[in-house]
Amino acid sequence: MVARRVSSIEISGIRKMFDAAPPNTVNLGLGEPDFEPPPVVLEALARATREGMNHYGPSAGLLPLRDAIAGRYAVKEPTTTRENVIVTCGGSEALMVVALSLYDPGDEVLVPNPGFVLYPAHARLLGAVPIPYSLRASRKYLPDLDELERLVTDRTRVLIVNSPSNPTGGVFPRSVVDQLVAFADRHDLTIVSDEVYEQIVYDGEATSFWGRTDRAVIVNSFSKTLAMTGWRVGFLLAPRRLAPDFNKIHYHIMACPATPIQAAVLAGLKAGDGTIEAMVREFRARRELVVRLLKQIPGLDVVRPAGAFYVFPSFEWPRPALGVATELLSRGVITTPGDAFGSLGASHLRLSFAASRPNLRKGIGIIRTYAEEIRAG
Numbered sequence: 001m002v003a004r005r006v007s008s009i010e011i012s013g014i015r016k017m018f019d020a021a022p023p024n025t026v027n028l029g030l031g032e033p034d035f036e037p038p039p040v041v042l043e044a045l046a047r048a049t050r051e052g053m054n055h056y057g058p059s060a061g062l063l064p065l066r067d068a069i070a071g072r073y074a075v076k077e078p079t080t081t082r083e084n085v086i087v088t089c090g091g092s093e094a095l096m097v098v099a100l101s102l103y104d105p106g107d108e109v110l111v112p113n114p115g116f117v118l119y120p121a122h123a124r125l126l127g128a129v130p131i132p133y134s135l136r137a138s139r140k141y142l143p144d145l146d147e148l149e150r151l152v153t154d155r156t157r158v159l160i161v162n163s164p165s166n167p168t169g170g171v172f173p174r175s176v177v178d179q180l181v182a183f184a185d186r187h188d189l190t191i192v193s194d195e196v197y198e199q200i201v202y203d204g205e206a207t208s209f210w211g212r213t214d215r216a217v218i219v220n221s222f223s224k225t226l227a228m229t230g231w232r233v234g235f236l237l238a239p240r241r242l243a244p245d246f247n248k249i250h251y252h253i254m255a256c257p258a259t260p261i262q263a264a265v266l267a268g269l270k271a272g273d274g275t276i277e278a279m280v281r282e283f284r285a286r287r288e289l290v291v292r293l294l295k296q297i298p299g300l301d302v303v304r305p306a307g308a309f310y311v312f313p314s315f316e317w318p319r320p321a322l323g324v325a326t327e328l329l330s331r332g333v334i335t336t337p338g339d340a341f342g343s344l345g346a347s348h349l350r351l352s353f354a355a356s357r358p359n360l361r362k363g364i365g366i367i368r369t370y371a372e373e374i375r376a377g
């Protein structure tokens with residue numbers, strides 16, 4: 001018999017749906033860049049394995065990589081050093097380390113609705129209670145501080161935030177970050193800020209919670225920025241009072257992150273952000289294309305995403321998101337039903353524009369034909 005906690009979460013039905021996709025289906029369901037890591041990074045990985053970097057390393061990560069990460073954040077908070085940094089196996093492991101370290105059974109965790117699927121799942125696995133807070137299109141997918149005040153109780157321990165957001169593409173302006181910090185101060189909450197799309201923004205910059213409060217833990221990843229989702233490497237940035245405990249948990253899960261991959265990531269950081277900037281330029285152009293095409297579709301409403309590579313249109317058709325996504329799949333385009341990300345994702349689809357422009361045109365064309373058929377009755 002497995003432990004009871006296993007039944008507290010479900011395997012997403014979405015993957016099964018993808019497996020049933022007909023050949024030549026256009027994939028707008030992707031949660032990863034359709035780019036490859038920069039050549040300098042690929043070469044550094046090959047060199048590291050040839051030169052014998054094939055063994056366990058320090059649990060919190062290779063010192064030069066921790067120093068390089070800390071250096072980037074020292075611009076926001078000058079006291080940042082390697083002691084604040086733990087290299088993890090992706091943002092996913094970082095989120096689990098945070099959950100294992102911070103949640104006791106019965107604790108309440110404020111999670112975005114809609115939001116990334118791991119936040120409520122990790123809480124449930126640990127006997128904590130995810131309390132969803134709303135991100136609505138009518139508020140440009142920004143949190144409602146009055147609602148947060150109503151949701152907080154004496155059991156609330158953690159506020160999870162994700163800007164730029166998966167699935168909405170919303171980015172918190174600095175004023176919202178400051179309001180959330182003040183809210184966390186008032187209620188003595190730890191902020192867990194998932195910033196994995198931090199560098200994928202289209203209008204200005206994303207505001208990190210690092211350096212704006214000493215109660216924030218940052219989850220970040222190289223998956224999206226260096227187009228290496230399959231490499232499984234990310235990091236945690238934590239105040240010094242928490243970092244040793246996080247590292248203890250991390251050690252008991254992973255021992256250490258993959259050694260040669262860290263060497264390759266370090267080469268990527270040293271090479272600068274040119275590749276990321278080129279990728280973001282292309283995503284920006286695709287965002288314009290996608291928003292323009294979606295706005296022409298009857299029955300769809302779309303908020304222009306400010307970051308990440310997702311758009312989260314709502315539809316007015318009286319049918320469930322899974323039903324719409326399944327019908328679209330049978331016509332040749334993969335989308336993600338919005339309610340996979342929480343109840344407020346009902347009547348939404350998540351489309352990824354990490355797909356080529358011809359595929360975006362083709363996929364959105366299929367959605368348009370579908371919408372026109374519904375309108376015609």
Ligand SMILES: Cc1ncc(COP(=O)(O)O)c(C=O)c1O
Binds near residue numbers: 220223
């Ligand atoms: C918001 C968010 N956080 C964290 C992750 C996890 O990323 P990884 O484990 O690949 O670093 C993802 C991946 O899709 C994500 O969208």
